Amino acid sequence: MIDITLGQYFPGNSFLHRMDPRVKMVLIFLYIFSVFIPQNWVGLGLAVAFLVFVIILSRLPVKLIFKSIKPIIPLVLITSALNIFYISDGTTLFKWGFIQITTKGITTASFIAIRIICLIAGSSLLTYTTSPTTLTDALERLLSPLKVVKLNVHELAMMMTIALRFIPTLIEETDKIMSAQKARGADLESGGLMQRIRALIPIIVPLFVSSFRRAFDLATAMECRCYRGGERRTRMKQMKMRVPDYISIVVVLAFAAGLLGLNFIFKSVL
Amino acid sequence: MAIISAEKVKFYYENYENSDNQGNTPQKPVLDSIDLEIKKGEFVAVLGHNGSGKSTLAKHFNAMLLPSGGRVLVGGRNTADENEIYEIRRMVGMVLQNPDNQIVSTIVEEDVAFGPENLGVEPGEIRRRVDEALKTVGMYDYRLHAPHKLSGGQKQRVAIAGILAMRPECIVLDEPTAMLDPKGRKEVLDTISRLNREQGITIVLITHYMDEAAAADRVVVMESGRILLDGTPREVFSHVDKLRQVGLDVPQPTELCYELRKHGIPLPEGVLTAEECVAALSMLLEETYADN
Numbered sequence: 001m002i003d004i005t006l007g008q009y010f011p012g013n014s015f016l017h018r019m020d021p022r023v024k025m026v027l028i029f030l031y032i033f034s035v036f037i038p039q040n041w042v043g044l045g046l047a048v049a050f051l052v053f054v055i056i057l058s059r060l061p062v063k064l065i066f067k068s069i070k071p072i073i074p075l076v077l078i079t080s081a082l083n084i085f086y087i088s089d090g091t092t093l094f095k096w097g098f099i100q101i102t103t104k105g106i107t108t109a110s111f112i113a114i115r116i117i118c119l120i121a122g123s124s125l126l127t128y129t130t131s132p133t134t135l136t137d138a139l140e141r142l143l144s145p146l147k148v149v150k151l152n153v154h155e156l157a158m159m160m161t162i163a164l165r166f167i168p169t170l171i172e173e174t175d176k177i178m179s180a181q182k183a184r185g186a187d188l189e190s191g192g193l194m195q196r197i198r199a200l201i202p203i204i205v206p207l208f209v210s211s212f213r214r215a216f217d218l219a220t221a222m223e224c225r226c227y228r229g230g231e232r233r234t235r236m237k238q239m240k241m242r243v244p245d246y247i248s249i250v251v252v253l254a255f256a257a258g259l260l261g262l263n264f265i266f267k268s269v270l
Numbered sequence: 271m272a273i274i275s276a277e278k279v280k281f282y283y284e285n286y287e288n289s290d291n292q293g294n295t296p297q298k299p300v301l302d303s304i305d306l307e308i309k310k311g312e313f314v315a316v317l318g319h320n321g322s323g324k325s326t327l328a329k330h331f332n333a334m335l336l337p338s339g340g341r342v343l344v345g346g347r348n349t350a351d352e353n354e355i356y357e358i359r360r361m362v363g364m365v366l367q368n369p370d371n372q373i374v375s376t377i378v379e380e381d382v383a384f385g386p387e388n389l390g391v392e393p394g395e396i397r398r399r400v401d402e403a404l405k406t407v408g409m410y411d412y413r414l415h416a417p418h419k420l421s422g423g424q425k426q427r428v429a430i431a432g433i434l435a436m437r438p439e440c441i442v443l444d445e446p447t448a449m450l451d452p453k454g455r456k457e458v459l460d461t462i463s464r465l466n467r468e469q470g471i472t473i474v475l476i477t478h479y480m481d482e483a484a485a486a487d488r489v490v491v492m493e494s495g496r497i498l499l500d501g502t503p504r505e506v507f508s509h510v511d512k513l514r515q516v517g518l519d520v521p522q523p524t525e526l527c528y529e530l531r532k533h534g535i536p537l538p539e540g541v542l543t544a545e546e547c548v549a550a551l552s553m554l555l556e557e558t559y560a561d562n
Contacts, residue, residue, distance in 0.1 A: 217366060
């Protein structure tokens with residue numbers, strides 16, 4: 001059984017792992033936006049180089065990064081194909097019936113493919129180097145200014161934490177119920193689609209009932225421990241920005257500015 | 271000094287279907303005029319079979335339920351006073367039956383921190399309390415583990431640590447061992463009796479295991495919302511017939527001596543543990559041989 005509470009998290013002690021998760025989150029978002037800035041190969045090259053640099057900093061096995069890209073390969077291929085076939089400006093290289101491949105088409109397609117890969121690899125760096133709990137925590141703190149518009153950020157974060165906490169418990173419970181129903185002769189593996197869906201009912205109903213019971217119990221337990229929502233609540237773990245965090249902010253901002261500058265220096269290829 | 275005192279506590283569950291036109295609820299109360307005083311530092315076991323009202327009574331001790339009649343005082347504070355509710359819950363921590371359903375966080379130490387965080391304790395102090403509480407229950411080495419990977423006994427100890435971190439004066443445990451294996455039961459019971467002995471924390475243990483009750487300083491037996499017996503384990507378990515009448519057992523050594531005594535074998539009353547039973551029997555045998 002995969003451990004969902006850890007998600008993709010790959011424990012480690014690299015620079016990226018030790019960064020303030022709030023800073024890391026914001027900077028990775030900034031990176032994702034900056035990937036869309038370059039209009040020329042130099043800029044895009046810089047974006048790729050920067051990503052490689054950060055991957056090296058994260059000390060993650062390269063295999064992991066490829067693993068994160070693998071599921072989006074079909075998406076990359078489809079968008080590339082669409083671009084190749086639809087863009088008809090530039091020098092025509094190949095023409096067969098209505099299919100036409102131009103230099104511009106190929107340039108655009110590869111440009112976009114590289115962008116998508118950077119985007120996914122970049123965002124997966126966040127989930128690889130930060131545990132879901134820390135992510136939730138960071139999100140709560142980042143979004144806390146939204147209290148002004150009456151969004152209860154604390155409750156949202158609490159819900160996420162509880163969901164993460166109970167997913168493994170509920171998976172375990174599902175296994176138990178399935179075994180119990182199989183022991184009573186329930187057939188879960190054969191039959192057509194409808195029959196299989198119907199066979200799930202005796203599993204889902206007890207699972208729901210027990211989840212409600214769990215929810216009541218948990219609410220009682222939380223009240224017993226003086227829970228009263230986010231007000232007047234302190235946190236054991238404080239998030240502190242340190243010098244490396246400030247340096248990272250400067251570096252990423254400089255990187256984004258650099259990409260903008262390169263757009264003026266080099267001619268757009270798109 | 272009494273830390274918890276229940277004075278003529280009555281409790282009904284509101285049940286509109288059964289109430290008459292005047293809105294009165296004619297059905298039997300779940301708690302019927304309970305008078306109980308729990309002293310500071312005591313280890314009290316509350317016995318009773320299902321539906322005897324023992325869990326309902328426990329929930330009155332930390333203002334999870336409010337009495338329909340009478341009052342409950344915790345350290346002199348009335349549980350019905352809304353301003354005192356969080357102080358009462360801090361003073362009287364509660365551990366529930368199912369260890370899975372009372373752990374909030376995905377990391378052990380963060381779960382232990384949950385209580386003090388709610389109380390608004392300053393971060394450095396929370397850290398100290400969490401480490402101390404985890405060391406007390408012997409779970410410090412597991413502080414960074416995910417709770418779902420722990421055994422039942424370990425989870426229940428984490429739950430106890432979560433209460434300890436709030437610096438309570440009393441811990442109420444509502445059948446904390448009902449879902450545990452024998453090893454887990456022992457872990458939890460050892461932990462709570464150590465807390466009682468070494469830190470002077472008042473313990474109220476709700477249970478239906480006779481041997482757990484035998485380890486307490488005082489046993490309160492409940493039956494249909496009333497207190498049937500109240501005294502030291504020795505006193506309470508000497509009422510074998512009375513206990514049997516309400517569907518409760520006595521610890522097995524006690525039962526053995528009781529049955530033998532009924533058949534005319536002169537054994538002392540109030541034997542609680544296997545060791546005492548063996549001692550009493552061997553003494554009897556020696557006397558018999560000496561006579562012959």
